[in-house]
Amino acid sequence: MPRTAADAPLYVRIADALRDAIAQGRYPVGSRLPSEATLRAEFGTSRGPVRQALDVLRAEGRVEIARGAAARVVDHVPTQPFESLVSFTEWAQSLGREPGQRTLVLERVAADADIAGALGIEVGEGVIRVVRLRSMDGAPMMLERSIFVADAGQHLFTPGFDPDAGSIYQHLRASGIELYRGRHLIDATAASDEDAALLDITPGSPLLRVRRTVADRAGRVLETADDHYLPELTVISIQNTADRPTSSLSLLPHAPLIA
Amino acid sequence: MPRTAADAPLYVRIADALRDAIAQGRYPVGSRLPSEATLRAEFGTSRGPVRQALDVLRAEGRVEIARGAAARVVDHVPTQPFESLVSFTEWAQSLGREPGQRTLVLERVAADADIAGALGIEVGEGVIRVVRLRSMDGAPMMLERSIFVADAGQHLFTPGFDPDAGSIYQHLRASGIELYRGRHLIDATAASDEDAALLDITPGSPLLRVRRTVADRAGRVLETADDHYLPELTVISIQNTADRPTSSLSLLPHAPLIA
């Protein structure tokens, strides 16, 4: 049974077919895919969709394409989809790990100047604050401090929703909240006394800090968060090549404020 | 005078023209580019190159494209090209800052097991070790500990080359060394006594650690490095959207070894 919907665009179906074939070892790392001409014949199509499909695989980092020879399968480090960069739960699941969480704070408060600035709202507006200790395979890994604007965060008080059970993001999506754009600012920080107590480390220990801002398609900020990761457990990996610069990645001097 | 070479592909010239027009404010953020049909007429070409050019701008994060309306110009955070992720000098220059460096160590040593493993060479082979204190606009910012394989690093001993003056990477490139693929592992670490003395901070302070591995097109590792950034001065920014996942970016539990 094909994984792809029958009404998906042809180039998507071709890309999926090739991706599956690679995953199943039919084209091992280092080998070459069939030539465009072969694929054109195989799928009974013209050159456009075939090239588009190969371009998808190239953008995913699965193949390298150069003139004169067919696409070569390369060792592939999976790219995290958007959800994985924003949702701890989906990140853990995509890695085959068991995500866990303990909600320490879930409350509605009035936005102070910092929060209002980060969310682009007025001081005093109601916001929902969430603090959760996140773990993976049972081991504490990260302390998440999150602030949602009211009309997004209100869904966290839905009767029957247990923030310790499911993914907040999955719940918000199911509630019709569209999370579209994510921005992450990454640096290091020293563990506060609260960090230290909850993560069971010494105050002042280095932590990997990821400050997240998530917005909808229109650019309205829905959430701002400050995540503190245990550095022994987490590392961010970036790969790029000279001819395919990583899109949307930058290293900035001095922390700019949230966009 | 057009910035683009006259013999560049048409779609590149179209993309450059549009990029320039956006930069010059002819299409402010939020406005829409001309429709494909208009551009087709304007450049006297068919639809292919026009679409390809728009795709380049979309991949760069400069425009958003959706059905039913022309491409919309979006607020754009510049993406760092490959060189900027690998070369401190070019990173600083791309930001309009003044890079500086003080070379503390430049020596040829025999690879121990760790180094040999990271570079994919035999224990005991000669490698070139470089330690530099990097600064920006005169302020110390990062401590760089770098190991090059012999045939790349040997160029650092070229008579007349001053590691305190120019960029090592620019020098290597000029010497015919091709740096193609970069991998970066990012986490936090505590300042060692040496870190602390050189960066003028307290031992144990949090530092942003970036471990880099740079390889050529064939996958042979040329350099492995361990950079310690002052966290107050540096932050890594990642942006992505639901329909354009950042390519080649991943968040991994537990530091895997160098690829």
Place this chain on the structure above:
DNA sequence: CAGTGGTCTAGACCACTGA
């Protein structure tokens, strides 16, 4: 030097957006 991918043309039909 045969075969490969890179680029381009000139058409076509369709789904969707925005006034």
Place this chain on the structure above:
DNA sequence: CAGTGGTCTAGACCACTGC
């Protein structure tokens, strides 16, 4: 509902790779 972008076809010429 007119115009937009999304997809596809069927050709073409060229630069380059690898045998």
